[in-house]
Amino acid sequence: MRTATTTPGDPGVPPLRQPGAVSGGLIAVIVLLLIAVAGVTAGVLLDRTVLRPRARAAWVAGRGFAPRMMSTADRERRQDALAQALGLSGRQRVQVDSIMRDDMEKFRALQEQMRPRMDSQFRASREALQRVLTPVQFQKLESMRPPGRRRLAPGAAGPGGFGGPPPR
Numbered sequence: 001m002r003t004a005t006t007t008p009g010d011p012g013v014p015p016l017r018q019p020g021a022v023s024g025g026l027i028a029v030i031v032l033l034l035i036a037v038a039g040v041t042a043g044v045l046l047d048r049t050v051l052r053p054r055a056r057a058a059w060v061a062g063r064g065f066a067p068r069m070m071s072t073a074d075r076e077r078r079q080d081a082l083a084q085a086l087g088l089s090g091r092q093r094v095q096v097d098s099i100m101r102d103d104m105e106k107f108r109a110l111q112e113q114m115r116p117r118m119d120s121q122f123r124a125s126r127e128a129l130q131r132v133l134t135p136v137q138f139q140k141l142e143s144m145r146p147p148g149r150r151r152l153a154p155g156a157a158g159p160g161g162f163g164g165p166p167p168r
Helices: 024-060 072-086 090-132 135-144
Strands: none
Touching: 072 090, 090 135
16 A cells, blocks of 8 residues: 555555556567567578579589489488488388489480480570670670589580589
8 A cells, every 4th residue: 555655666565657668578579579580681681692692503503403413421311301201111211212213314314315405405595696796795695604504605515414423
């Protein structure tokens, strides 16, 4: 009970709130929201500036979506992760691995069949651009191509072709 002799600072007497004052709980929620927004922003920036360019460079260099270029250990880790994520039984794992291995061999065969046509199209495109652009413009265009694409220019698919070894 508050009497004329008690003040808000006395023990057992609740402090008086200033009108328009913000509570500590509201401040904590605002701080947590700001931290969350900062974290999301940092994640997006990291993705856009570091992760995506690396993934794109790997793709252009012929290392993206190319399980044949993975080391055996990497391939086994990926297969283990897939088996675990899908909850495969031992029998299913053997069957899935066999299917994926067969598909990869068929994909390689298709690449081999398509290689001459793709090489021809790359050469034709390059020659057409050379006829339209000045030598300086063409050289500038060549320098603008990502490194993995530059090696395709004169000999099209390069020493090992599209399914060949990765660049060293």
